[in-house]
Amino acid sequence: MTSDMATKTPVTPRRSVVETGKRALWRGVRRWESALVVVLIGALIFGSSERPNFLSPMNFFYTGLNMGEIAIMALPLTLIIMTGEIDLSVASMLGLSGTVMGVLFSNGWPIWLAMAAALVVGALGGTLNGVLVAKVGLPSIAVTIGTLTLFRGIAVILLAPRTITGFPLSLTKIGVVPIQGTQLAYSTAIFLVMAVVAGVVLHATPLGRALVAIGLQPEAAQFAGIRVNRIKIWLYVVSGVVCAFAGILLTLKNSSVSYDAGTGLELNVVAIVLFGGVSIFGGRGTVIGVVLAVAIVGALQQALTQMNVQPEVQNIVIGVLLLISVVIPNSGEAIRRIRDRARRHASTPSPRNSPNA
C-alpha cells in the first residue's frame, strides 16, 4: 500500500514519524550494547562487592573456562539467527561429537583422527540441518528440534550408559591450565579469535550484509543475486562443525565424556544470543553484543557461585535477564499503545478545533 507517511517532497523536507521510529531503532541497536556495557560493569561491581579479589586473573581464567564452549557455540548461532532461522541442535551436536571422539578413541583410534572424525560428524549434522531448512524449506525450529532429538539419540545408541575417560594428558590440560604466560583459558582465547572473525564477517563484509538482508527481507535478497539457500546451508554446516569443536573442547576439558554431555545447554546458548541484542526475527544484532552477553552471564555465574548461591538461582537470574532484554526495548512502544487506546476510548473530538494530539 502506498505510504502516506513519506517524507514530504520536495519543498518542505520534514521528518515523518515512521522515519524517526526507524532511525531510533538503529540508534537503539547501539543503545543496547551500551546498556550491556553498563550491566557488565554492574555485574563486576556486584561480584567484587562479595569477593574483593573478584577481578583477579585467576577468576577471569575460571570464568572463561566455564563459559568457553557455550560462548563458542553462540557465535555461529548468532549468524543463523540473523538470517531469521534458529538452531536448537547445537548442544546435542556438542554431545554427539564428544561421544564419537570418545568411542573412537577408546577403540584405539589415534586421538587426532578421532577428533577429525568428530568434526566430520559435525559437518554431516550441519548439512542435514541446512538441507532440510534451506533446500526442502522446512521451518528451522521444527527441524532443529528433530535433529536435536536425533543427535542425542545417536549419542545414546553409541555410548549409553558408559563414560569414557583416559584422554591424553597433553590435551586435557586445556581444562586445567591457561595458555602459557597468560591467564587466558584456551577456550577463551579461541572464542575471542572466533568472535573477531565473526564480527568482521557480519559487520564489514558483503557476506555479512547479505545475512542481514536475508533476515530482513529474504525475497529481496534473492532478487539481488544473493544465494540465500547456499548461504543458509553453509551457516548450518559451520554451526555443526563449530559445535563439534566445542564438544571436543568440553570432552578434553572434563577429561571424560558420557552420552548426556551438554544436555539442555542449547537454551543457554540461545538465551545468551538473544540477551546480546540479536533479534529473534533476524536482521538485527551485533557480535559485540553477544560477546558482552557472554561476559555478563559468565561474571554473574562466577559471582553467584562464589557466594555459594545454588545453580538454580543462577538459572532464575539468566531467565530474568533474558526477559528484561526483550521487554525493555518493546516497553516504550507498549506504553504508547496503551496510552493511545486509553485516549481513544476516553475522548471524542469536538467538531471544529480540537487540540492537536
Add this chain to the structure above:
Amino acid sequence: MTQSSAAPLLMVRDVSKSFGPVAAVQGVSLPLYAGEAHALLGENGAGKSTLVKILAGVHGADSGELLMDGEPVVFKGPAASRAAGISVIYQEPMLFADLSVAENIFMGRQPLGVGRRIDRAAMNREATEVFTRLGVQLDPERAARGLSVADQQIVEIAKALSFNARVLVMDEPTAALTTVEVGRLFEVIQTLRDQGAAVLFITHRLEEAFASCQRVTIMRDGRSIRTAPIEDVTIDDIIRSMVGRDLDTLFPKTATEPGEVVLDVEHLCRGGVFDDISFQVRRGEIVALAGLVGAGRSEVARAVFGIDRRTSGTVRVHGAELPNGKPLAAMNAGVALVPEDRRQQGLVMEMSIDQNVALASLGRLRRFGLIRRSSERELATTWAGRLQLKFSRMGNTVSTLSGGNQQKVVLGKWLARNPSLLIIDEPTRGIDVGTKAEVHRLLNGLVADGVAVLMISSELPEVLRMADRVLVLREGRITAEFTRAEADEDSVMRAATGQSPVVAA
C-alpha cells in the same frame, strides 16, 4: 448520473489529521451519495490512504467531522466503523488462508445454534446467499488458500455485504486483476450501487475512474482540491489538479536504431506456467511483454533472470548461454531485473537508502574483503543525483520514501551495475504521474545509450508509447508480435484476450 437531491450518505467535512509535525490530511471534504461510485484520485503522499484509515476507524481525526445520514459519527475503532456500515477493502485482500471462505466472511460473527455453538450449515447457507446477491459463484466450504486475487476480493466484498455495508471503500482494487476480472468487479460495483450503497473508489488509473464512477475528488498534499461530477472534468483537468502544474507530455519517446542481439530466448518453458517462449531483445530497443495479469509475463522474466528454474529452453546473453536458476550468473552477464513487487522483492525496507542502492554491487565495493563505506555512500549519492531522488538523509530507511522514490532506489541499485539488459516489471505501478514521466525519460535515455530493455507492463498506454516491439502473452504463450507502427490498443487487447484469430505481423 448525478445525485442532486438527496443528502450524502456519508459526508466527510473538513477533516484533518496530523502525525507529529506532518499534516497528512488537512481540511478534506468529500460527499458520498447513495447509489454512486465516487473516484478518489491523487498522487502518492496526497493523503488518500490516511483518509481511508480515518473512514475505517483505524485513526481518529484530529478535527472536522464525519456525518452519516446527516448525523455526526465518531469511530473508536475499526469495529465501530464497520458497525456504522462502512467497509474498507484494501489493496491486498486480508483473508485467513487456513479457514473456509464462509468462515472468512463471518469471522467473529458466525451464526450460532444450540448452546452458542457455531451453526456451520447456516453459515454456509448465508455465504451462498451473499454470493448470489453479488452474482458470483464460490464454494463457501473451500479453504481460502489458493484463491485468485480477484476471488479474494469477491470474498472481501461479500464480507462487506454481510455487514450490511452502506459505504464501500476500495483501495486500488484493480491493481492485480486481469481485464476480465476488472469487468466483473465493475459489474459487482454496479450491483452494489443498485442496492443503494455508496462506493469510494481509489485508483491510479484515470481511465477506470471515467469508466465506472459518477463523481470524482482529487487530493493533493493532504487537501481536497476539487470535487465534481465526472462529466464535468477531463483527464487534463484531473492531472493538472493532481500535479498542480501542466505536464506537456506524459510519455515521451525518442527513436533509436537497434543494434546487436543482447538477449536471445529460445523455446523457454516452465511446466504449467508458460510454454515455448522465444524472442530476442537488441541493443537500443525496448521490447514490451504485454498481456493480461496472470498471462505469465513476470514468470518469464523471472525464469530469464534465474530466480525460477526453467523446465527447458535456453537463455543466451551476448551469445553465451546462461545456466539454469542462477541469478548471479545472469547478473554477471549484464542482466538486471527490477521486480514487480517493490516492497517485497525490490527493496529491503528496513535498510537505509544507500545500503539498498549498494546491495547488488557489494562485490565491487570491496577492499581486502571488506565493504568500503565511503565507496558505498559515494555510489548511492551518485545515483541519487542522477535519478533526482528526493530524500532527506541517505541513512534513512527506504520505507520513508514515496513509491516513486522507492522505485528510483531500485533503479539506482541496478543501473549501478551498468547492465546491458534491463528487465523491468511494471515500471510505474503505484507511482505518481510526475515520477512516471521521469522513469520513462530514464528508460529512453538508457536505450539511447545502447542498453536493451525488456519491459513488462499492464498499462496499455505505457506499452504503446514506449515499446519498439510488443509481444503479447496469453496463458503462457506468445500469441502475437507487433512492431511499434502496427500496435494499437485494439489489436493488442484482442491478442491478449484471444478474442479473434491472430495474424502474426
Add this chain to the structure above:
Amino acid sequence: MSVITAPAPAPTDRPVSRLESLLRARELGIALAIIVVFGLTTLNNHAFAHAASIQQLLNGAALIALLGVGETLVIVTRNVDLSVGSVVGLSAYIIGDLFKHNHDMSVVLGFVIAIAVGAAIGAINGLVTTVARVPSLVVTLAMLYIVRGFDGVIVNGKTIDPDSIPTAFTAVGYRTLFGIPWLAIIVAVVVAAVGYAMRSFRSSRDLYAIGSNPDAAELAGIPAGRRVFTAFLISGALAGLAGALFLALHAQIDVSGGSGYELTVVAAVVVGGVAIFGGSGTVLGAALGAVLLNTINQALVASKVSSFWNGAIAGGLLLAAIAFDRWLSLRVARSLQSAEGAHRDL
C-alpha cells in the same frame, strides 16, 4: 486502457472442501499408523496386546497428550510455550510438599492448587507476550529458566517419596475403569472437551484466525491480546494439571520432574498435524501424535530393540512428519492452482 466487460465467467466452484477432508485425513492417518505399529508389534510379541501393556501405553502418552492440548492452543496462534515441562515439575512438587505436610489435604484441593500454579505461570507468559509484545519463544524460554530455578530452590535437593502422598491421590494414577486407566480417561475427556470447543465456539475460531493472518485478525476486530492470553492461561493450567497427574502416576517427585517435556510435546504436536506457524491443526491430532510417539517407544521396547534407539527414532519421526506436511501443502497448493488455471477462460 480499454475495459472490456465480459460475460460473467464460468462458475468457479471447487470440489467440496478438499482441504478440509485432507485435514481430517491427517488424524485418520495417525490413528492408522498407531494401529499398524501396534499390530506389527503384537505379531512379534503377543504380550504387547495384554491389558497391562496397553494401560502402560496409555499412561505413558497421557501426560504428553494433555500438555499437547494446551500447546496446540498456543501454537495455533503462532506462538509457542516452552515452559510446560518446568511447570509440570513445579506444580507436582508444590502439591507433593503440601501433601507431605498436610497428609489429610483433600485430593480435589491438591488438583485445584496444581492447576492454579500452572495457570499463574501461564498468565505471566500470556501477559508478557501480549502486553509487552515479546516473542513467545523468548518469553517462555525465560520462564522455563525462572521456573526451573525457582523449583530448584524450593526443592533444594529433597525428594517427595510415596509415603508422603495420600493413597486417595495416587489412586488416580493406577485405578482403572473397565480396564482403562483413570489417567487416560481424564485426558481423553479434556481432549474431547477442548476439541469440541475449538470447533464450535467463536472465541476458539479467533485463535485460528490470529495464527492464520494476524493483521487481518486485528482488522476484523478480534481481541488478539485477550485470546492469546487465554491460550497461554489454559496451556499453563493444563500443565499444572499434568503436574498433579504426574505425581499421582509416579508417586514421587524431585527436582528433575518434567524436564525436557517441552520439546517432546512440540514434537508430538507437530507430528499430530498442528502447523508450527499457526492457523491450523486440532487437539485430537496432537493427542494422537503423542500416542503415536509413545506407541513407537513402547513398541521398540517390546520388540527387544534397545530403548536407546528411542531418541533417534523420535527425532527421525519428527523430521519425517514435517517433511511430509510440507510435501502435502505443496501438493495441495499446486492442485488448487491448476484448477484455477483450468477456469481461467474468457
